[in-house]
Amino acid sequence: MIRNLVLHTAHGSLHGQLDRPDNPRGLILVARAHRLSEDATLASSLEALNFAVLSMDLLTVQELQFVDATQNVPRLMQRLLDVLDLIRNDGDMQTLPLGICANGDTAPAAIRCAAQRDTQVKALLCHGGLIDRAGVQSLELLVAPLLMLFEPDDMLAVQAYLRAMAHLGCPHQKQHLAPGDSPIPCIAEWFARYLDT
Secondary structure, eight states, X not given: OEEEEEEEETTEEEEEEEEOOSSOSOEEEEEESSOOXXXXXXXXXXXXXXXXXXXXXXXXXTGGGSTTGGXXXXXXXXXXXXXXXXXXXXXXXXXXXXXXXXXXXXHHHHHHHHHHXXXXXXXXXXXXXXXXXXXXXXXXXXXXXXXXXXXTTOHHHHHHHHHHHTTOOSOEEEEEOOTTOOSHHHHHHHHHHHHOO
């Protein structure tokens, strides 16, 4: 089943797509500042492994015109909280164990959000991103297991993770992708570990 979703905000509409197999083992929220071409491949691959996948934009079309829009961590966090409220009240998603897969600029917002919704979010994966921008309090309050995935040349994300490590109270691991590697097997394995009911 495929459903298109719209979340209305004071600044415009956010668009998402839910890919849900008949009896999913869990729900993975793919949180991005904007839709990327590889999102469809990720969603179809995870659905083939019996995960439901909600791919959600966190910025409106108008906001994408501003180069610094992806750096607004409080706004991205509030959008994520709104999406979690949507999930909690949706019959197709509300009973499924939930994990968040964040990419790049959405990573610090995802950590803040998961720290606030510690009973709802069961696992978190950040593919790059400066997670130290989540702030000390959120890093310390995070309880969901965290996997950091790094591209081979993403030294800024590695340095941010090293700065954040001292404050992380949750189980956490890091993994470096080799050149040309797809992140999908790592994503699937991580969420299979923590979302299977």
